[in-house]
Amino acid sequence: MSGSQALTSVSSSRERELAGFAALGARRLFLLGGVALILTGMLFGDIFAVFTLHQNAAQVGANLAAAAQAALAGNRQVVLANFKNVGAFLENRGTKVDTHVHIIDFGYLALMLAILQPWLVFTESVKRKLAWLFLTGAWLLPVAVYLIHYVGLARSPLKTIGWASIAADFGGLLVIIVTFVCLLGLWRHFRGKLAGPPDTLLADRSTEGRMLFAGGIALVLLGFFHGAYYAATDLYRHEAQDYSLLARMSAGAAEGAGTVVEEALAGYGQLQGTKAMNIAAHAHSIEFGLLAITLAFFQPYVRLRASWKRLWAGVLLLGSLLLPLCVLLEMRFGLVAGGLADVAGLLIIFALLAMGIGILRYTGELDASVRPTSGWGAPR
Helix, strand or coil: CCHHHHHHHHHHHHHHHHHCCCCCCHHHHHHHHHHHHHHHHHHHHHHHHHHHHHHHHHHHHHHHHHHHHHHHHCCHHHHHHHHHHHHHHHHHHHHHHHHHHHHHHHHHHHHHHHHHHHHCCCCHHHHHHHHHHHHHHHHHHHHHHHHHHHHCCCCCCCCCCCHHHHHHHHHHHHHHHHHHHHHHHHHHHHHCCCCCCCCHHHHCCCHHHHHHHHHHHHHHHHHHHHHHHHHHHHHHHHHHHHHHHHHHHHHHHHHCCHHHHHHHHHHHHHHHHHHHHHHHHHHHHHHHHHHHHHHHHCHHHCCCCHHHHHHHHHHHHHHHHHHHHHHHCHHHHCHHHHHHHHHHHHHHHHHHHHHHHHHHHCCCHHHHHCCCCCCCCCCC
């Protein structure tokens, strides 16, 4: 081996060796970034639910009722004005929901990419750059989506797309590029049939890891069963009611029957609320189940006492079960169930925050204990 080749080999080995100890290695960047994204998204969702969601829905309902009354009176201008208001309220709600969903989904994707890091055939330096690029896009997109309602088309070079939308698209492009490159690195690993590095995270069998894994599977199954039950018993009936109520509204407006229109509007609002609650409960149960399963792999990186780790795992699972259940009961028990759902969301936030603090406290003991003596990542 020539001197330059030996130097390159030693440098490469040293880089892989240090990667496990790096305070801001790619895996920890993805892990901490993912937890931060999910925490922010859930906190934003709780604030939005308390201060915006219900008030927004009330404004939409009030404007629809006013539009129906104006249609009965033949006042075209008032009808148009109310529908314009409805569009503005729906856009406001839509951008907030999109912000909440995207930031949490990017958090999940970051956690998945954190799991895959040892199998990506790139240098640690490239992995770190990919992690920073991903996190840049993952934060840029939801922030830009949030601003769409407020920025609009002001000073935009395009007639139909504002600066906030352009920034959101750029953030999404960054996330897509990084995900594609990571998949390419994974493909290179399997194509080269390389032996992966020893990974204690995937081999962990701690109590809290088993709790989160089993609880996450149970939550996913509950979400699937609820979705199947709703589809089999209520979905098609609700779709038929949807069409029927809209037809009654139109017929009542044409005949000048104000009472019929008001009854149809009230029924339509209740129907939409029921559908939304069922869909939200179904989605949240599966979502939190996947979160618990993913976090189960990272418990060795949570530097807390075993009793505290078990406690926070239990708190996360409790909140993950209560939140979709309380969301499902909102139509029957109103604000009481809604308040309990918000409390359940806070339990999940507290548990995630505690795990995030534990990950920040981690200083590399696990990496030191599993440092290979031969093969991938071993010093030469």
